[in-house]
Amino acid sequence: MITYEDRRLRALADDGRWPELLAAYRRARAGAAARAGELLGAAEVAPLGHLIAYAAPPELAVRLFDRDGGPGTAAGAGDHDSGPLWEVLATRHSWLRLAPLLGPAPVRRLVAHTRVLIGEDLSRGAEPDPEGVPMRLEPWEATGWGEGARVRDYLPAGGARSALLTLPASREGLGPVALPEPGLRLRGQRATQALAVLADWAEVACVRGSAPQAAAQLARGSLVTGGYLPFALAVPALVQAGAVDRARGGAHGRLALWRALGAMAGADGPDRAEVNALVARMRCFTWCEPAAGLRHLHVALEDPASGLAWAVSGSEDL
Incomplete structure (x- = not known):
């Protein structure tokens, strides 16, 4: 059921009032975390986080992960709705847009590798991976995928489309x-x-x-x-x-x-x-x-x- 609060937040998004939405997210996340614990609290406000990660300007969307709002207000690498909030963000903007804005190292690394999966070559445009994983796809990584199947296709209001990749996919050739x-x-x-x-x-x-x-x-x-x-x-x-x-x-x-x-x-x-x-x-x-x-x-x-x-x-x- 769509509540009054859902409609109010949607109206703020439609009006582009993203700072107010970020403030609402931070208040709700901190309150939910204090009431229900970190994991349950993060899950409770994840749909609002998804909305911000998907549709807000990148300068504001990256602030979901900043800790300047106080204890319990920042999304972490494990916060998710239909998928991780950092992956939602990474599907919406290029690394060129996101690199100067992203702070937390774990989120930054995951966003960078998501952009690599999507097809960006970050071998010269990003810091080296701490484990040495290449910052561009090797040929054997890139050839077996269907169009748009490497990363979930997120939807504006929540949810995602994802290719169901299985092995073997069929009996053809076997x-x-x-x-x-x-x-x-x-x-x-x-x-x-x-x-x-x-x-x-x-x-x-x-x-x-x-x-x-x-x-x-x-x-x-x-x-x-x-x-x-x-x-x-x-x-x-x-x-x-x-x-x-x-x-x-x-x-x-x-x-x-x-x-x-x-x-x-x-x-x-x-x-x-x-x-x-x-x-x-x-x-x-x-x-x-x-x-x-x-x-x-x-x-x-x-x-x-x-x-x-x-x-x-x-x-x-x-």
Whole structure:
């Protein structure tokens, strides 16, 4: 039900009275946080934050994240409605507009990587990433996506449109495969932990062996519909796996994928040269499961240089 207060705030937005809306947001957030706690308080006022992040001039919208209003008034990196408030902001303005205005380092970093996902080359226009993740898309990151699918498409009054990226997306190009005996499962691998963080709703296994031997550790049967595909076609589903929660955005997925690939390559971090070399030699296998949920991910990634392969498999209904 639309309340009087909702109509009043909408009228202020229609009149462009953004300073009053920001003041209302800050009062409401501080009051809600004091009454219900930080997380619940942030959720209570998130729709108003979405409105400001989406439609206000950038000079004002960035002030959602400033702490000059006092305790409990500033949005943080975890504040979200249909998606993180920083991602809403990042979809509305270029890095050129936002860079001189953004203050808090965590939000600034996530906004920058969102702009990179959208397609901006920030390799010369932004500070280097603290972990070394490139500030522009590598070719293998850019080729597998549909038009406008990399970041949620936010709506003015709240809500968002998002492409449902799954792997495999269909049975096209796949065929009957008899999986071999499962490879020897290895425990405690750093890359296994990184992949588990990337897709926290899926199971991850590492084996000494090939991609099909890794798939055999998690597949529900030994005869599957599957096949090899270029790693670039798996990237969208892997990035989205790290951004399925409304509190996380596409930048979270991209950063998590780079961490996982860096660990698979044996690097100390997401080193660009090491990751690109891994991607160039990687073998990527995907397979279908008979009872896959609406969102699903079934993929095995093999590094011939190390003799290791990782399988990631899971599904959920939305």
